[in-house]
Amino acid sequence: MLSIIMTTYNAGKTLKRALTGLTKVLNELNLDYEIVAVDNKSRDNTVEILREFGARYKVMKCTRGLGRHEAVLMSKGDYLLFYDADAYAVHDLLYNFLNLNINRYKSEFSLAHTGVYLMTRKCYEKTGGFMNLNFGEDVHLWARAFLMCRSRYYPLRVACNAPRLYAVRGYRGEMRYSKNIINFILRQLKNETHRLRGLA
Numbered sequence: 001m002l003s004i005i006m007t008t009y010n011a012g013k014t015l016k017r018a019l020t021g022l023t024k025v026l027n028e029l030n031l032d033y034e035i036v037a038v039d040n041k042s043r044d045n046t047v048e049i050l051r052e053f054g055a056r057y058k059v060m061k062c063t064r065g066l067g068r069h070e071a072v073l074m075s076k077g078d079y080l081l082f083y084d085a086d087a088y089a090v091h092d093l094l095y096n097f098l099n100l101n102i103n104r105y106k107s108e109f110s111l112a113h114t115g116v117y118l119m120t121r122k123c124y125e126k127t128g129g130f131m132n133l134n135f136g137e138d139v140h141l142w143a144r145a146f147l148m149c150r151s152r153y154y155p156l157r158v159a160c161n162a163p164r165l166y167a168v169r170g171y172r173g174e175m176r177y178s179k180n181i182i183n184f185i186l187r188q189l190k191n192e193t194h195r196l197r198g199l200a
Contacts, residue, residue: 002026002102003077006037006055007067011085012044018087019053025094031102036075038067046085065130065137072124080124082138084115093156101152108149111142112156123149 004022008015019035026033035055039047040062050057056074060067072080079102089097094116101107101118108123117138127144130137145151 001077002031002033002079002081003075004033004035005068005071005075005080005082006085007064008037008042008046008085009040010042010044011046012049014086015046015049018085021088022083025091028095029099034076036071038062038071040067063132063134065133069130072129078121080119080121082117087115089116089156097154097156105152107152109145109151110154112154116156119145
């Protein structure tokens with residue numbers, strides 16, 4: 001089984017499109033899959049969209065790292081596909097990425113994009129999983145996975161909702177987490193602290 005692992009927050013504008021494209025590919029590949037998400041107390045229709053796609057989800061206040069780790073603990077699959085709620089992967093490239101890495105190469109870890117990567121549960125456990133960070137949590141995991149697991153870099157063209165800050169998250173995208181400009185500035189400081197902790 002393949003577990004799609006997601007963290008969400010106010011992703012109502014992007015989540016349906018992301019899941020529609022992804023599930024179309026998974027159905028074409030005849031893969032047995034589940035969608036598992038941790039939602040960071042969204043104030044929009046994110047949870048309703050998760051329900052529409054039959055996702056198992058948990059609502060809790062958390063960092064991205066903790067949310068992803070919780071979703072992994074809730075999941076059942078031998079393979080974990082980490083897929084961002086604003087990732088729109090090109091159909092044929094995503095199809096080939098999943099087909100080759102699961103059915104042919106038997107990769108333990110394969111990085112396609114910052115918002116799309118595949119890992120076996122065994123590799124995830126070997127690396128120790130995500131750190132409790134809100135920023136840079138995935139980069140830290142990838143570094144350990146490339147060292148500890150049979151790994152492959154398979155770049156995909158993925159459109160995302162917002163331009164990226166530090167090549168990861170855009171300012172406009174981050175504003176959805178903030179109630180006002182002071183809260184936004186404090187969040188950016190916290191993210192920078194987490195990024196530095198993750199790189200330490």
